Amino acid sequence: MYDFKPAAALPAEELYRELLAAAGALTAGEPDGVANMANVAALLWEFLPDLNWAGFYRVAPAKTGEGEELVLGPFVGRPACIRIPFGSGVCGAAAAGGATQLVADVHAFPGHIACDAASASELVVPVLRDGAVIAVIDLDSPTPARFTAEDARGIEALAELLADRI
Ligand code: SME
Numbered sequence: 001m002y003d004f005k006p007a008a009a010l011p012a013e014e015l016y017r018e019l020l021a022a023a024g025a026l027t028a029g030e031p032d033g034v035a036n037m038a039n040v041a042a043l044l045w046e047f048l049p050d051l052n053w054a055g056f057y058r059v060a061p062a063k064t065g066e067g068e069e070l071v072l073g074p075f076v077g078r079p080a081c082i083r084i085p086f087g088s089g090v091c092g093a094a095a096a097g098g099a100t101q102l103v104a105d106v107h108a109f110p111g112h113i114a115c116d117a118a119s120a121s122e123l124v125v126p127v128l129r130d131g132a133v134i135a136v137i138d139l140d141s142p143t144p145a146r147f148t149a150e151d152a153r154g155i156e157a158l159a160e161l162l163a164d165r166i
Contacts, residue, residue: 004025004046009049012154016157023158026039027165033165036165036166037135040166041074044076052141053080053115053119053139055075058166062083063083068086069083070083070084071083080116081113084113089112090103090124091138094124100155101124103121106140116140122138122139123139124137129163139151
């Protein structure tokens with residue numbers, strides 16, 4: 001049995017150190033990206049308080065057959081929109097720009113895609129491999145301004161760890 005759960009409420013730095021260690025241990029030597037994303041989504045859910053969605057969107061061929069778009073990957077939370085064009089919403093902005101999006105109030109974000117009406121703030125971090133975005137990690141919270149720069153740094157470190165594991 002895996003017991004990857006923080007013992008108590010930890011300061012952000014320690015929390016992310018433990019989260020990264022757990023993600024590293026769970027994905028080490030496992031070549032299946034879907035399995036790794038599924039376990040990491042579960043870890044995010046276990047470790048980070050006050051979330052209503054945690055998971056992945058992957059860069060994949062667009063349904064139209066032309067170009068690429070984001071396609072829903074493993075997650076914990078309510079069923080979500082399946083396909084997101086680059087540049088659309090918070091996830092699409094992170095994918096198009098290859099940069100973290102830390103959004104204190106999703107309702108003020110132009111083009112925000114509301115998958116769950118409960119979401120109030122959001123953190124989206126791109127996963128880059130060889131300079132190209134291959135996926136994004138998406139965290140949603142029902143609390144406005146839930147995510148800090150420390151969360152962004154922690155999830156960016158996680159994205160780096162996962163670059164060749166998903
Ligand atoms: N809110 C996101 C869409 C994905 S869901 O939050 C799971 C966005 O605006 O891209």
